[in-house]
Amino acid sequence: xxxxxxxxxxxxxxxxxxxxxxxxxxxxxxxxxxxxxxxxxxxxxxxxxxxxxxxxxxxxxxxxxxxxxxxxxxxxxxxxxxx
Numbered sequence: 001x002x003x004x005x006x007x008x009x010x011x012x013x014x015x016x017x018x019x020x021x022x023x024x025x026x027x028x029x030x031x032x033x034x035x036x037x038x039x040x041x042x043x044x045x046x047x048x049x050x051x052x053x054x055x056x057x058x059x060x061x062x063x064x065x066x067x068x069x070x071x072x073x074x075x076x077x078x079x080x081x082x083x
Contacts, residue, residue, distance in 0.1 A: 003077055005034035005063075008045065008055040015066060016054040022068045023056075032077060 007023065009016035016036075023034050034056075039049045049055045052065040058076050063069065 003032040003058060003080055005032055005073075006057045007034050007036045008039050008049040008053055008057070009036045010039055010050070010053045013053055019054040019056070019068050022070075026068075026070065026073070030074065030077060031081075 005023070007016075007020065009020070020034075020036065027033075037045065039045050039053055049065075055065040056063040056068065056073065058073075058080070061076060063073050063076050
């Protein structure tokens with residue numbers, strides 16, 4: 001099963017759009033899926049992530065926020081799927 005990233009976003013957020021595009025490019029060479037969650041759709045999520053969007057989470061591990069930290073993401077993916 002592919003690792004599944006959760007990406008917390010806000011609609012109309014250019015940083016969110018940029019990060020999603022970067023993840024799509026990275027998917028071509030790395031085996032993972034991601035889905036987005038609108039932080040404004042749930043008050044609990046809003047409280048937790050609103051000031052940090054976009055936020056990339058793998059399981060219960062926050063990988064990065066604001067900008068894609070490719071090194072941190074690749075390390076997290078390697079940690080759950082060692083070669």
